[in-house]
Amino acid sequence: MARTERLYFTDCYLREFQARVIRTSPDAKGVRVFLDRTAFYPESGGQPADHGTLAGIPVLEVVNEGEEVAHLLRDNPASESVQGIIDWTRRFDHMQQHTGQHVLSAAFERTGGYKTVSFHLGTDASTIDLDSDRVGAKQIEKAEELANQIVFENRPVQISFRPSAEAGEMDLRKPTFREGDIRLVEVQGFDLSACGGTHVSQTGAIGLISIRKVDHTKGLTRVVFLCGSRALRRARQDFAILSEAARIFSTGLESVPELISKQAQELREAARLRDRLIEDLAELEALQWWQSAPERGGSRVVRRLFEAEEGKKAKMVAHAVAKHASAIALLGVKGKPTALFFSQSPGGNVNMAEVLKQTLAKFGGKGGGTRDFAQGGGLAESHLEEALAFAEVLLG
Ligand SMILES: [Zn+2]
Incomplete structure (x- = not known):
C-alpha cells in the first residue's frame, strides 16, 4: 500500500x-x-x-x-x-494553539489531577474537556499560571519516534494504542504525549495561554482558551471594548463595572418613580373625564383613544375610572398591536367581557376578561374609533 x-x-x-x-x-x-x-x-x-x-x-x-x-x-x-x-499564518497559529493545548492539559493534570478527554481547535477559540465537572475558579487559575510559567521558561519541544512496545512503557500523559513507530512530542521535563500534530519548537513561541471561558456540563468541564496571536488579538479587543465603555461613562477603565451597576440602580429607581407618576396622572385624568362624561343608561361613560406609548396609562385609567360610582370606561390604544380596555364600577349592570367579545367579533382581534374588567386588542388601528362607538351602543 x-x-x-x-x-x-x-x-x-x-x-x-x-x-x-x-x-x-x-x-x-x-x-x-x-x-x-x-x-x-x-x-x-x-x-x-x-x-x-x-x-x-x-x-x-x-x-x-x-x-x-x-x-x-x-x-x-x-x-x-x-x-x-x-499558508504559514494559518499553520503557525495552529502550532501555537496545539502546543498550548499540550502544556495546558499537562498543567491541569499536574495541578489538579484532571485528565483531558478531548481537544478541539476551532476557528475562533480552542477547547479542552476535563474529566470532572468540579473544576473551580481557583484550580483554573492555578493551571493557567503553571502553563504560562512553562511558556516563560521557553522549554524545548522535541519530536522523537519510538516503537510502540517501547512507547507503551513510557510515562505518556495519555496511553496510545497505535502500532508501529509512535511519534512522541515532549515538552522538556513537563509533558510527554503521543501526537501526530504540528507544534512549535520551544514553549516561548506559544505566547500567552489565556483561559477565556469555563463551562460545566455533566461530568465534564469545558475550558475555552486562546494562545499566542489569538490571545493578543482578544486582549486588544477587550481593551477597545472596555475603553469604549469607559468613554461612554466618562470614567477610567477600572471604574466601569461600578458605574454600570450604579446607573442600572438609578435607572430602576427612575422607572419606579415614573410608574408612580403615571399612576397618579391616570387617577387625575380618570376623575376629570368621569366628571365630564355624558350619561348613558344611568352610567357615566368615559370613551377615549390613547396614543401607542400610553398603553400602560390607559390600563390604569380603566381601573381608576371604575373606582368612581356608576362609571364605565371604553378605552382604545393605538399602535401595533392595538389594545382595548373595558371596565365598569364593581357590580355594574353591564357584562364588559360580553361587550368586548361582540366588539372583537365585528372588528377582529382577541381578548377576554370578567364582568367588570375586560381587555383585548389586535384589531386594525383604523377601526379603533368605530369599535369604541360600537361598544358604547352595546351598553344599551
Ligand atoms: Zn499535539
Missing part, C-alpha cells in the same frame, strides 16, 4: 517543498492529488488541515486516506513535479 512521506512529522517549520504526483482521482469538488511527500497537515486529532497551494493551485482540503494524504484541488496540476506552499 502506498504511503505519503509526512514532512511535517520531522520538520513542523517546513513551509515550502517539492514533491512528485503519484496519482490523482476525480472528486465532486475537483481532484484528489496524492504525492510522494507532503508538508500539508491533514485534518486529524482536533487540529484542522493546512491551507496553501500545490503547483500554484489552492488546496481546499487535506485528509488522511489510510497511510496516504489526499490533497483536494479544484484542478489537476500541470506537471508531475509540484511545489507545495503552506
Whole structure:
C-alpha cells in the first residue's frame, strides 16, 4: 500500500517543498492529488488541515486516506513535479494553539489531577474537556499560571519516534494504542504525549495561554482558551471594548463595572418613580373625564383613544375610572398591536367581557376578561374609533 512521506512529522517549520504526483482521482469538488511527500497537515486529532497551494493551485482540503494524504484541488496540476506552499499564518497559529493545548492539559493534570478527554481547535477559540465537572475558579487559575510559567521558561519541544512496545512503557500523559513507530512530542521535563500534530519548537513561541471561558456540563468541564496571536488579538479587543465603555461613562477603565451597576440602580429607581407618576396622572385624568362624561343608561361613560406609548396609562385609567360610582370606561390604544380596555364600577349592570367579545367579533382581534374588567386588542388601528362607538351602543 502506498504511503505519503509526512514532512511535517520531522520538520513542523517546513513551509515550502517539492514533491512528485503519484496519482490523482476525480472528486465532486475537483481532484484528489496524492504525492510522494507532503508538508500539508491533514485534518486529524482536533487540529484542522493546512491551507496553501500545490503547483500554484489552492488546496481546499487535506485528509488522511489510510497511510496516504489526499490533497483536494479544484484542478489537476500541470506537471508531475509540484511545489507545495503552506499558508504559514494559518499553520503557525495552529502550532501555537496545539502546543498550548499540550502544556495546558499537562498543567491541569499536574495541578489538579484532571485528565483531558478531548481537544478541539476551532476557528475562533480552542477547547479542552476535563474529566470532572468540579473544576473551580481557583484550580483554573492555578493551571493557567503553571502553563504560562512553562511558556516563560521557553522549554524545548522535541519530536522523537519510538516503537510502540517501547512507547507503551513510557510515562505518556495519555496511553496510545497505535502500532508501529509512535511519534512522541515532549515538552522538556513537563509533558510527554503521543501526537501526530504540528507544534512549535520551544514553549516561548506559544505566547500567552489565556483561559477565556469555563463551562460545566455533566461530568465534564469545558475550558475555552486562546494562545499566542489569538490571545493578543482578544486582549486588544477587550481593551477597545472596555475603553469604549469607559468613554461612554466618562470614567477610567477600572471604574466601569461600578458605574454600570450604579446607573442600572438609578435607572430602576427612575422607572419606579415614573410608574408612580403615571399612576397618579391616570387617577387625575380618570376623575376629570368621569366628571365630564355624558350619561348613558344611568352610567357615566368615559370613551377615549390613547396614543401607542400610553398603553400602560390607559390600563390604569380603566381601573381608576371604575373606582368612581356608576362609571364605565371604553378605552382604545393605538399602535401595533392595538389594545382595548373595558371596565365598569364593581357590580355594574353591564357584562364588559360580553361587550368586548361582540366588539372583537365585528372588528377582529382577541381578548377576554370578567364582568367588570375586560381587555383585548389586535384589531386594525383604523377601526379603533368605530369599535369604541360600537361598544358604547352595546351598553344599551
Ligand atoms: Zn499535539
